Amino acid sequence: MKVRRWMTAGAVAVATVAALNTVPAAAGKPYDPTSQTLGALGLRHGLQVGTAISMDALNDADDPQYRKIAATEFSSVTAENVMKWESLEPTRGNYNWGPADQLVDFAKRNRQRVRGHVLVWHNQLPEWLTGGVADGSISKPELRELLRRHITTVAKRYQGRIWQWDVVNEAVSDPWDTPPTLHYKGFWAEHLGPGYLADAFRWARAADPKALLYYNDYNIEAFGSGNPADDKTQFVYDMLRRLRAQGVPVDGVGSQGHLGTQYGNYNTFQVTEALRRFTSLGLVTAFTEVDVRSQLTEGVRAGDSEEINPRLQASAANFSVLMKACLAVRSCLSYTVWGFSDNHSWVPGWFDDPPEGLATIYDENYQPKLAYHEIKSDLILAGPPYVLPRLAPKPRR
Structure with missing residues (x-):
């Protein structure tokens, strides 16, 4: 997926601009884009313009306006919470697919694409996982295998139904953290080291060959000093450049x-x-x-x-x-x-x-x-x- 390969489609793209910008109009009535x-x-x-969806709000019979806007105003949807690990596997080995399946079905009925959020994050993890690591009942090799199994199970279940996956979320610290020098942060870096990022993307690609795989983070909307010690955008840029050079199947970055x-x-x-x-x-x-x-x-x-x-x-x-x-x-x-x-x-x-x-x-x-x-x-x-x-x-x- 190289930019110069995309550019070969440039002439075709320009030729289709007129068609893309053609707007419908009823006979005798001007078209109102608003x-x-x-x-x-x-x-x-x-461009897909989407929203995160709260399943509680979507299922609230006393709030039909939420469902109406969610179904009609946007062309893509993201699970706000129901695809996070603590929601999907609240007890070890027992998956609660219902809410996530419902979101995917909702999108299909309304001809919307789905952004999957999120396969690997240090927050909203099930207590059985974090507690097991804390008390020593889950070893580091077992933790790595649990992560591989989780990514594989979730990505395979929704294979062909997820357009973009946030594979790894918020792996990098902030300048106001301790220490202030930017670094890999959180549960997964602490227990598996930064190599978990490459593992996660490779496992996700093996489970779903067609989804676009994203690294997702905040405070990376613009570059600052250009010093990766205190410029988070630069740190993430350098990290993704290294991963790509290693052949890791990272397709995109989500800001x-x-x-x-x-x-x-x-x-x-x-x-x-x-x-x-x-x-x-x-x-x-x-x-x-x-x-x-x-x-x-x-x-x-x-x-x-x-x-x-x-x-x-x-x-x-x-x-x-x-x-x-x-x-x-x-x-x-x-x-x-x-x-x-x-x-x-x-x-x-x-x-x-x-x-x-x-x-x-x-x-x-x-x-x-x-x-x-x-x-x-x-x-x-x-x-x-x-x-x-x-x-x-x-x-x-």
């Missing part, structure tokens, strides 16, 4: 896109450059968990528009920066928001000191926010020569 969904507008560019309006934010060109540099390694890219949180000050909680409006505007700008950068780089295959409504966002439950929220593209009453309209306008107004159809990669063997 009436189209985000998913449909993304497909004009070959999560968890941003906040209280920080100094990126511009479109910074993010575009990061995507292009990852593309230069022969990788496809994606934004996998986009949300933009804001601090919930007393004024915000009291409904003060002078405090709320600037936050909504800053949030919309951040969502739009990531969308425009994705559109500009043909290897960026998907843009996924991490939940679409504020009443089902993970942010308030996680960021509570100080409290944060307002992180999604719909408010608590399922009304589209400014962020929704801005990324919709990005999709509508984008086109040649700067935005061309997505490239069609082949999974790396």
